[in-house]
Amino acid sequence: xxxxxxxxxxxxxxxxxxxxxxxxxxxxxxxxxxxxxxxxxxxxxxxxxxxxxxxxxxxxxxxxxxxxxxxxxxxxxxxxxxxxxxxxxxxxxxxxxxxxxxxxxxxxxxxxxxxxxxxxxxxxxxxxxxxxxxxxxxxxxxxxxxxxxxxxxxxxxxxxxxxxxxxxxxxxxxxxxxxxxxxxxxxxxxxxxxxxxxxxxxxxxxxxxxxxxxxxxxxxxxxxxxxxxxxxxxxxxxxxxxxxxxxxxxxxxxxxxxxxxxxxxxxxxxxxxxxxxxxxxxxxxxxxxxxxxxxxxxxxxxxxx
Amino acid sequence: xxxxxxxxxxxxxxxxxxxxxxxxxxxxxxxxxxxxxxxxxxxxxxxxxxxxxxxxxxxxxxxxxxxxxxxxxxxxxxxxxxxxxxxxxxxxxxxxxxxxxxxxxxxxxxxxxxxxxxxxxxxxxxxxxxxxxxxxxxxxxxxxxxxxxxxxxxxxxxxxxxxxxxxxxxxxxxxxxxxxxxxxxxxxxxxxxxxxxxxxxxxxxxxxxxxxxxxxxxxxxxxxxxxxxxxxxxxxxxxxxxxxxxxxxxxxxxxxxxxxxxxxxxxxxxxxxxxxxxxxxxxxxxxxxxxxxxxxxxxxxxxxxxxxxxx
Numbered sequence: 001x002x003x004x005x006x007x008x009x010x011x012x013x014x015x016x017x018x019x020x021x022x023x024x025x026x027x028x029x030x031x032x033x034x035x036x037x038x039x040x041x042x043x044x045x046x047x048x049x050x051x052x053x054x055x056x057x058x059x060x061x062x063x064x065x066x067x068x069x070x071x072x073x074x075x076x077x078x079x080x081x082x083x084x085x086x087x088x089x090x091x092x093x094x095x096x097x098x099x100x101x102x103x104x105x106x107x108x109x110x111x112x113x114x115x116x117x118x119x120x121x122x123x124x125x126x127x128x129x130x131x132x133x134x135x136x137x138x139x140x141x142x143x144x145x146x147x148x149x150x151x152x153x154x155x156x157x158x159x160x161x162x163x164x165x166x167x168x169x170x171x172x173x174x175x176x177x178x179x180x181x182x183x184x185x186x187x188x189x190x191x192x193x194x195x196x197x198x199x200x201x202x203x204x205x206x207x208x209x210x211x212x213x214x215x216x217x218x219x220x221x222x223x224x225x226x227x228x229x230x231x232x233x234x235x236x237x238x239x240x241x242x243x244x245x246x247x248x249x250x251x252x253x254x255x256x257x258x259x260x261x262x263x264x265x266x267x268x269x270x271x272x273x274x275x276x277x278x279x280x281x282x283x284x285x286x287x288x289x290x291x292x293x294x295x296x297x298x299x300x301x302x303x304x305x
Numbered sequence: 306x307x308x309x310x311x312x313x314x315x316x317x318x319x320x321x322x323x324x325x326x327x328x329x330x331x332x333x334x335x336x337x338x339x340x341x342x343x344x345x346x347x348x349x350x351x352x353x354x355x356x357x358x359x360x361x362x363x364x365x366x367x368x369x370x371x372x373x374x375x376x377x378x379x380x381x382x383x384x385x386x387x388x389x390x391x392x393x394x395x396x397x398x399x400x401x402x403x404x405x406x407x408x409x410x411x412x413x414x415x416x417x418x419x420x421x422x423x424x425x426x427x428x429x430x431x432x433x434x435x436x437x438x439x440x441x442x443x444x445x446x447x448x449x450x451x452x453x454x455x456x457x458x459x460x461x462x463x464x465x466x467x468x469x470x471x472x473x474x475x476x477x478x479x480x481x482x483x484x485x486x487x488x489x490x491x492x493x494x495x496x497x498x499x500x501x502x503x504x505x506x507x508x509x510x511x512x513x514x515x516x517x518x519x520x521x522x523x524x525x526x527x528x529x530x531x532x533x534x535x536x537x538x539x540x541x542x543x544x545x546x547x548x549x550x551x552x553x554x555x556x557x558x559x560x561x562x563x564x565x566x567x568x569x570x571x572x573x574x575x576x577x578x579x580x581x582x583x584x585x586x587x588x589x590x591x592x593x594x595x596x597x598x599x600x601x602x603x604x605x606x607x608x609x610x611x612x613x614x615x616x
Contacts, residue, residue, distance in 0.1 A: 006405025014393045090389035094450070097353050098406035099378050286357040286374070 007108025056136035076177035079160035082109035103280035113157035230260035313360030323513035336500030339510035353383035382456035392436035441472025539589035
C-alpha cells in the first residue's frame with residue numbers, strides 16, 4: 001500500500017485542528033461573498049435590456065483575481081514557517097535523522113500549503129454556484145482556473161518553503177518570501193523592460209532579438225499579474241499578453257499552439273521543482289559536497305566488534 | 306559495534322571535538338561524561354548524522370557512516386538534549402508520524418506503538434495530547450519515538466536533564482529496561498554518579514578529548530592513586546596490623562574500633578593477594594571491602610574541576 005507523505009499527513013492533522021484556519025477561511029468567504037454580491041448588484045443595475053453573460057464572466061474572473069491575491073499573500077505567511085517553524089520548535093533534527101529524504105520533507109510541506117488552497121476553493125463552491133446559476137461560466141472554466149490556482153499556489157508555496165530552509169526565524173522567512181513575491185511583479189517587469197530598452201537602443205539583429213524575446217517571455221511569465229492576464233486571455237478568447245510582449249519587443253513572436261498561459265504554467269512548474277530541489281539541498285544536515293573521501297575507509301574493524 | 310576514530314569538529318577557531326577516539330561494544334551501555342561544553346553533544350550529533358565532522362570517522366559495524374547514511378539512519382536512534390514536540394498531536398498520532406518517517410507499514414504501526422508506549426509507561430496517555438504531558442513524560446515519549454524503527458544503537462543526549470528526582474528515577478528504570486532489549490546505548494551526562502550505576506563502560510571527555518574510558522572501577526583505579534580498604538577481623542587485630550605493615554604498597558593503616566583501614570596503591574590482584582595472606586596467617590576475617598570513592602571528586606579531578614559553560 002502506497003504511503004501518504006508522513007509530513008503532509010501530520011500537517012493536515014494539525015491544520016484541521018487549528019481554529020485560526022477556520023477563522024481565516026470564514027473571513028475569506030465573507031470578503032468573497034461581499035465582492036460577488038457587489039458585482040452581481042452592479043450587473044443587475046446595468047441590465048436594462050436583458051442579462052449579458054459576459055458580465056458574469058467578469059464577475060467570475062474578479063473572484064479569480066481575489067483568490068490569486070489571497071494566495072499571493074496568505075500562502076507565504078502560512079508556508080514560510082514550514083521548516084523554520086520546525087527549527088524553532090526544535091523538531092527539525094528529529095525529522096532530519098529519519099529515513100525521509102529532505103526532498104520528501106519539503107514536498108510534504110508544500111503539499112500542505114496546496115491543501116490549504118484546495119480547502120479555500122472547496123469552501124468557495126457555494127459562491128461559485130451562485131455565479132453558475134446566472135450562466136456564462138462553464139465547468140471547464142472552473143476546472144481550468146482551479147488547476148491554475150493550484151499550480152500558482154505551488155509556485156508561491158515553493159518560494160516560501162525555499163526561504164524557510166534558508167532563514168532560521170519564521171518572521172524573516174515570511175518577510176523575505178513576501179518581498180520576493182512582490183519583487184516578482186515589479187522585478188520581472190523591470191528586467192524585461194530593461195532588456196527591451198537595451199535591444200531597441202543597441203539595435204540588435206533578429207537572432208539576438210529572438211533570444212531577448214525568449215528571456216523576456218520567461219521572465220514575464222513568472223509575473224503574477226501577467227499570469228493572471230494570460231489566464232483571462234484564454235477564457236475571453238483574447239490574446240493580450242502575446243500582443244503585449246510582441247509589441248514591446250517590436251517583433252512578432254508567434255509560436256503555433258503555444259499561448260502565454262502554457263508558458264506560464266510550464267515556468268511555474270519548472271521553478272517550483274527547482275526551488276524544492278534547492279530547499280531540499282539546503283535542508284540536508286550534511287551536504288554531499290562536504291562528504292569525505294567516500295571510496296576510502298570502508299572498513300575500520302574487520303571483526304565488527 | 307560503534308567506533309570513532311580521530312573525530313574533529315571546529316566552529317570557526319574553536320575546536321569542539323579534538324581527535325576523539327571511542328569504541329562501544331555491542332549491547333553495552335556507554336556513559337559519555339563530561340562537563341558542559343566538553344564536546345558531548347557535538348560528538349553525538351556527528352554520530353547521528355546531523356553534523357559533518359571536519360576530520361576523523363564514525364564506523365558502525367565497520368562501515369563508515371558517511372559512505373552509507375541510509376544505514377546510519379536505520380541503525381541509530383537519537384534523542385537530543387533539547388527537543389520540541391507537536392503539541393497539537395495526540396501521543397499515538399505523534400508516534401504514528403515518526404513511524405511514517407521510517408516508512409513502517411500502516412498495519413504494523415499499532416502494535417509497535419503500543420509496545421513502545423508500554424516500555425516507557427505511557428500506555429495510559431495514548432489518546433492524550435502531547436501538550437498535556439509532563440516534562441518527564443515528554444522525555445519518555447521522545448525516547449519511545451527514537452525507538453520507533455527498532456535501532457541497534459541508541460544515542461541519548463542528557464536524557465534526564467531538567468527532570469525532577471522522581472522523573473529521573475522513572476527515566477532510569479526505562480533505560481535499565483532498554484538494556485535488556487539488546488540495544489547498544491550511548492548516554493551522555495555531565496553528572497558521573499548519575500551514569501555510574503547503569504553503565505557498563507564510561508568515557509570521560511573534556512575539551513573535546515577523551516580523558517579516560519573503561520568500567521567505573523577501572524576509571525576509579527586509574528585516577529585514584531590510593532584505594533582505601535577496610536578489614537573487619539573477628540579478633541587478632543594487632544597481628545593483622547603487623548601483617549599489613551609488611552605488605553607492599555600499603556600505607557595509612559588505622560586502627561578503628563571495629564575494623565582496620567589502610568590505603569593501597571595497586572590493582573585488584575594485589576588486593577586479593579593481601580586478603581589471601583591475611584586469611585592464610587590464621588586471622589579470622591568478617592569482611593574485607595574497598596571503600597567507595599567519591600565519584601564527584603574523581604570527575605572533578607579528571608576534568609580539572611572545570612565547568613566550561615562557554616564552550
